[in-house]
Amino acid sequence: MIPRLSTLIPTTSHCATRSISTSSHSFFPDTNGAEAAATATEEERASKPFKVAIIGSGPGGFYTAHRILKHVPQATVDMYEAMPVPHGLVRFGVAPDHPEVKNVMHTFDEVARNPNFTFIGNTSVGTYVTPGASKAQLEVSDLRPHYDAILLAYGAHEDRLLGVSNEQTLKGVMAARSFVGFYNGLPSEQDLEIDLSQSETAVVIGQGNVALDVARILLTPLEELKKTDLTDKMIRILEKSRIKHVYVIGRRGPLEVAFTAKELREMLQLPNTTFHMDQQLLASEMERAGKSLERPRKRLMGLLEKGIKESKPDQPKSWSLLFLRSPMGFTGKDDNNNSGHLAAIDLGINRLEGDDSNRKAVSTGEKESLECGLAFRSIGYKSVGIHGVPFDERKGVVPNIDGKVMDADQNLVPGLYAAGWLKRGPIGVIATTMADAYQTGDTMISDWTSGRPMLNNSSKDKQGSKPVLDLLHARGHRTVSYQDWQKIEQKEFELGAKSGKPREKFLTVEEMLKVLD
Secondary structure, eight states: OOOOOTTTSOOOOOOOGGGEEOOSSOOOOTTTTOOOOOSSOHHHHHHSOEEEEEEOOSHHHHHHHHHHHHHOTTEEEEEEOSSSSOOHHHHHTSOTTOTTGGGHHHHHHHHHTSTTEEEEBSOOBSOBSSTTOOOOSBOHHHHGGGOSEEEEOOOOOEEOOOOOBTTTTSBTEEEHHHHHHHHTTOGGGTTOOOOTTSOSEEEEEOOSHHHHHHHHHHHSOHHHHTTTTOOHHHHHHHTTOOOOEEEEEOSSOGGGOOOOHHHHHHHHTOTTEEEEOOHHHHHHHHHHHGGGSOHHHHHHHHHHHHHHHHOOSSOSEEEEEEOSEEEEEEEEBOSGGGBTBEEEEEEEEEEEESOGGGOEEEEEEEEEEEEOSEEEEOSOEEOOOBTTSOEETTTTBOOEETTEEEOTTSOEEEEEEEOTHHHHOSOSOHHHHHHHHHHHHHHHHHHHHTTOOOSTTOSSOOOTHHHHHHHHHHTTOOOBOHHHHHHHHHHHHHHHHTTTSSOOOOOSHHHHHHTTO
16 A cells, blocks of 8 residues: 555645646647546556656656656656756755765665666757747657656756846846856856856845855855865856855845755854844844744744854854845946946845734835845746646646646646646755655556556557657667766766865766767
8 A cells, every 4th residue: 555645745726727828739638638437447557567757857756756666566667858967956956065965866876776767868858838948859749659657857947037127137147046057067057157256245135045055155165165076167266256245135034034944054154154134133023923933943043043142253254144125126337347247236125014924025115235246046946838738837837636737627637747846836855855756656656556547548558768769769869878877977976086076077968978989
């Protein structure tokens, strides 16, 4: 009996039809999306191979694969990944100084060793619906005839904009997502222009874990970072850094911060770094909340109180939590030598209104300007839809119930599923994604073993990746296997060892593939 996780994980509710879109090249079978009568008995399904395609190789995809392969012995899972290397945000999003978090890659390696698992790297599936998006090597419709189920787990590849003046025109203003991708070696971000020598002050807009990751990378002693898998390219940039002060800015108060105690504790332990925040605001907000403050939040506020009391003044570096501030726009330098480069951020001052469960930031009408040479927006990642698949543009997710995708008429789509950030939005840590993926895996297992309709309600066994690989190779496309990836990884280990690092990542797809020649 497989435990259900429905009571543990909030799922996407029924979405308004007007906000859900699909392309004209529809993926759906001719069932009107209805939950039709079962097409096979449990006995028939038990003897049939269960062919599953997973789009995306991050935690959501791997944990779902792990669940299915563990509980359905006859299942085969083919994982399609646009990059030649797997693991998604574990490789390209987790901070270099958090190697313990990256240990989940060992679990993923165990999944890949299952003989019923196949990794198909360097192969994009699904063209994004955004204007100007590059055409994918395969569309979801290319997979559908050959599988019983398809899992969408390609994550969130864009960031949310602030919507203020000069946000996308001034040098020095960028997405925290792009900066994180840059220093973690994501090939698509290696053209990002980063100059840490222009100013002593940086601001990060947002108060989640990613915001603190950015601040910590900017302030951590370089000798410590040289021991991590931070790219050599980023280390050379940090060697020229003049950054001494980082402001982490939020529009609401201390009780509404989104970072975790672990991330905060690391910031408070930075050597030779003073911590600043409004102690009176913290005290008044905690007094107002009183006994209604939940224990984890109370513990986090206690860390802030301790940080204020124990912070040593007049250190060479500092970081500040700045509350009740909303970005209004960015101002550039006036002199000819630096025209087009960030000089300051304009902030609106807020006050808080509403009860504890719904505190809102309301403008006071007052404004201030903060001089800075770098600004990182860190207000959330965003998923993007692909052609032929339902997508809720407003919520930025694939509409689903317990991971089972719904169409624009809120009917369940047989055989189509979602996991990870694409399923629930870009929130939570890897453990959250694991529970979320197991829930989707349980939904898929239940649908299969109970004889519910899947893709192409046909009695014929599906062929899985073989015809898809034949198609790709006929087009002259080069795919990458998991064994190929391990050769790439071994070379990265060898390069890293030369400079005392865990690995030195390749920064381009061409470099990765060259290892295999």
